[in-house]
Amino acid sequence: MLFDLPLEQLRTYLPQRIEPTDFDDFWTSTLTETRAYPLNATFTRVKTPLTLIEVYDVTFNGFGGQPIKGWFILPTAASTPLPCIVEYIGYGGGRGLPHDWLTWANAGYAHFVMDTRGQGSTWRVGDTPDPELEPGNPQIPGFMTRGILKPDTYYYRRVFTDAVRAVEAARSHPAVNSHKIAVTGGSQGGGISLAAAGLIPDLSIVMPDVPFLCHFQRAVTLIDTEPYAEISRYCKTHRDKIETVFNTLSYFDGIHFAARSNAPALFSVGLMDTVCPPSTVFAAYNYYGGPKDINIWQFNNHEGGESFQVLNKMQFAQERLA
Numbered sequence: 001m002l003f004d005l006p007l008e009q010l011r012t013y014l015p016q017r018i019e020p021t022d023f024d025d026f027w028t029s030t031l032t033e034t035r036a037y038p039l040n041a042t043f044t045r046v047k048t049p050l051t052l053i054e055v056y057d058v059t060f061n062g063f064g065g066q067p068i069k070g071w072f073i074l075p076t077a078a079s080t081p082l083p084c085i086v087e088y089i090g091y092g093g094g095r096g097l098p099h100d101w102l103t104w105a106n107a108g109y110a111h112f113v114m115d116t117r118g119q120g121s122t123w124r125v126g127d128t129p130d131p132e133l134e135p136g137n138p139q140i141p142g143f144m145t146r147g148i149l150k151p152d153t154y155y156y157r158r159v160f161t162d163a164v165r166a167v168e169a170a171r172s173h174p175a176v177n178s179h180k181i182a183v184t185g186g187s188q189g190g191g192i193s194l195a196a197a198g199l200i201p202d203l204s205i206v207m208p209d210v211p212f213l214c215h216f217q218r219a220v221t222l223i224d225t226e227p228y229a230e231i232s233r234y235c236k237t238h239r240d241k242i243e244t245v246f247n248t249l250s251y252f253d254g255i256h257f258a259a260r261s262n263a264p265a266l267f268s269v270g271l272m273d274t275v276c277p278p279s280t281v282f283a284a285y286n287y288y289g290g291p292k293d294i295n296i297w298q299f300n301n302h303e304g305g306e307s308f309q310v311l312n313k314m315q316f317a318q319e320r321l322a
Helices: 023-035 155-171 188-199 216-222 228-237 239-249 254-259 278-287 307-321
Strands: 042-046 053-061 067-075 082-088 110-114 176-186 205-209 265-270 292-297
Touching: 023 155, 053 155, 067 155, 082 155, 082 188, 082 307, 110 155, 155 176, 155 188, 176 188, 176 307, 188 205, 188 254, 205 307, 216 228, 216 239, 216 278, 228 239, 254 278, 265 278, 265 307, 278 292, 292 307
Parallel strands: 082 110, 082 176, 176 205, 205 265, 265 292
Antiparallel strands: 042 053, 053 067, 067 110
């Protein structure tokens, strides 16, 4: 079902950006505070039945110096520092098990997978808790309204900061060419990729698939599917907090990060996507500040291009990270 704007309108869709005046100051101070803590990235070799890759259990300090888990995967034949793909995970999923992540190492890259704090109990197991910074505030079950009454306490402040530190952790490994770093992910992982792209000025490429966390105002009024519906249900109950909620979300909207990004980007969108509506994806894409292209999957919902898109991303990376 094509339910959003026609494709010709999507290609030029540029909604008004309601950006906080202190957006850059907020993120500069957030990262400065976190970088006061040592990164302390550790890579512990893990024995697995996988003979063509090396797997490392990663721990690094993210937001507030809190430990974040991940996987670091290398092709066994690697002899020189490799370009690295840093990957972020979709909503509710965790880092899973090493054999969940075979594509990029087998394509000849270092691959750094960041666990998402507090998640990993919905569809793939995770190992990183999210310490509550302000206990007692009500929230809708899930993560979209956790700490939503203030930008300082909002859940994605921690996650986006973790994402920046994940890139720094990947760059710290001697097997990684620190000048050739890509970020990617699907859905929530795509939204996190855009945040990383807006906060890290020297990435090589960005590959957000069907990105979530973009153009909140339209998303929560256009569809009633999860996870955006967590926000609308919160506002339905907390009628006096709507302005506060959207003020907080304005510090985390992917369209603002996209406008600050400069690395070559390959997006993807499903025109029948009822989870991350096409107009919200195109809003981020059309505002994106660097060279860009987008793969449009006409008859697909939130699954997007799946294996076809993965192949496109490998080709895109090969052309730009060789």
